[in-house]
Amino acid sequence: MDNTYDLIIIGGGPAGLTAGIYGGRAKLKTLIINKGTIGGMVDNTREIVNYPGYINVSGPDLMSDFKKHAESFGVEFLKDEVVSTDFSQDLKKVMTKKKKELFAKAVIIAAGNEPRLLNIPGEKELRGNGVAYCATCDAEFFEGEDVVVVGSGDQAIEEGMFITKFARKVTVIVLHDEGVLDCNKVSAEKAFQNEKMEFVWNSTIEEVLGDENVVGVKIKNLRTGTSSTLECQGVFFFVGMIPATHFLKDSSIEMDHRGYIPVNDLMETNLSGVYAVGDNRVKYLRQVVSAAGDGAVAAVAAERYIEELESFQNNIMNSDKKVLLVFFNASNTESLEFSALMEELCQEHSQEYKLVKVDMATKKNLAEKYEVTNAPAVVMLEKGVKIKQLQCCMDKASLAIQL
Structure with a gap:
């Protein structure tokens, strides 16, 4: 559908634009929603002299380059404001001020923050000019x-x-x-x-x-x-900064008392498939270069999440057989040997079972979904629903009895 994307990015500052570049380059159908001028607060910076590769550049010029780069990979842009979200399903829902309902497999929140304004005469008019x-x-x-x-x-x-x-x-x-x-x-x-x-x-x-x-x-x-x-x-x-996360009030996204979003090293929030980058997340340094780094990490993590989601749908939910999810650790010899044994066993029962191998290092969302913490492990599913977890051993006959 026209309103459905692989990746929606909320915010068009350096973090959101970089995420768009990486998302577009990964061939994800990507949309950036931005309520104001592209570049966020950077658009108000007269000169930038500490962004690698640019000895001296204005904020608007640098952000224009970011936007052109994203557009070269087919990223779409929508000038609108996100007013509410629903992240409760695999397909996330985003609602805008202009009454648009948009859907995505993954969402990156890059809404930034904004200085607390005194709203006195001349403050807004001379922003960026002193x-x-x-x-x-x-x-x-x-x-x-x-x-x-x-x-x-x-x-x-x-x-x-x-x-x-x-x-x-x-x-x-x-x-x-x-x-x-x-x-x-x-x-x-x-x-x-x-x-x-x-x-x-x-x-x-x-x-x-x-x-x-x-x-x-x-x-x-x-x-x-x-x-x-x-x-x-x-x-x-310097009378305070306000994270632009008010639209997430009823989203179940975890935020601190100030409204900033805590994330892990993959920029993941507490909700699967939802990431936070740039100035609206809890972080130490709020600069263009660190925002760009956040965006790159989140987009790569989102790409892998989407791959895992699609694999789950195609290989597990759509399977007419029971599925044996075999979790393995590629760096552990015993785990690999067990995985090979399960392949042999599944071939012998191929009429009833389908085997899906899961590398714990790259598909941790599946491991979390089925509460698997260590490899090797085997979970039996029917249409995605967990039936039972097998007791792992290197005895094929003992494993067969458990099927």
Whole structure:
């Protein structure tokens, strides 16, 4: 069907686009759903100088290259917003704001996260033109300039100190009384000792000033109610990040208290066939290069999952015979010998049984489905339903009795 895919990727940032490249190259029918501009937060980055192979490139240009690469492998794109999902069946269901119902054998969640906004005048208008949310991404582009940092938590103070490596001066706007920061004590002490950092206490920012680029900020003193203007060329907001995972509220996907998705080294979530990559997952480094790595891993894992799913349907569910699932470990001699013995036995009972060999290293989903933890093991199925598990031994006659 037109609305059914092998792989649906929710999000068109670097993680989602890389997953699309790998999915398309694997000949999977792949769809990327993106609600905004392709590239996510990267689209707001003026220059990127730490992505391998690009000495200096803008965020939009780099993401354009990612998109072209994905399109060259036949990846489809849909500009829409995912509002709900149903991952309870083998064929996952995705519903969009434009009332589309889409289905896929596997889904990769690459929705990213977004900075918590103060929604003050000038903030959105000057984003990418002096307004920034990532010091690692943008600090060096304010070499020798004056920068304002909004926030006093760990991220704000630590990122602010990083910005001082480039900026002439960093002014931190703090809600609290003088000397009170929300960050840890060690970072606070270092910040107070940093000659390039200054603090404006009991204050908040009311407006970002500028037409095409930031030229200053309007600051309000919370004690006196008076406002003042501070000239600067950059404003970094560090008042928190929000994972864009609100649409997963009723999906049974496991998330932490902040809304980030924990995954394993294959980017697998707690639900089979559903993966999470990039900034919306629990991770240490949120950069373009690490997001791309996530996308590659998830797409390869999804490809193998889909192969396993199709194999299960073709070889097990559609079989008119009972199926003997023989789980083996390719690196274990005894396991391989047992597997060969089961092949002989199944040939002798070929009218009644069909043998399907399962390598525990590559088809772990089947092992989990039938609660097999060690190889060798044999599970008897009828139309995918487990009848019993055989006691493994190297005696063909004893095995035959169990059939």
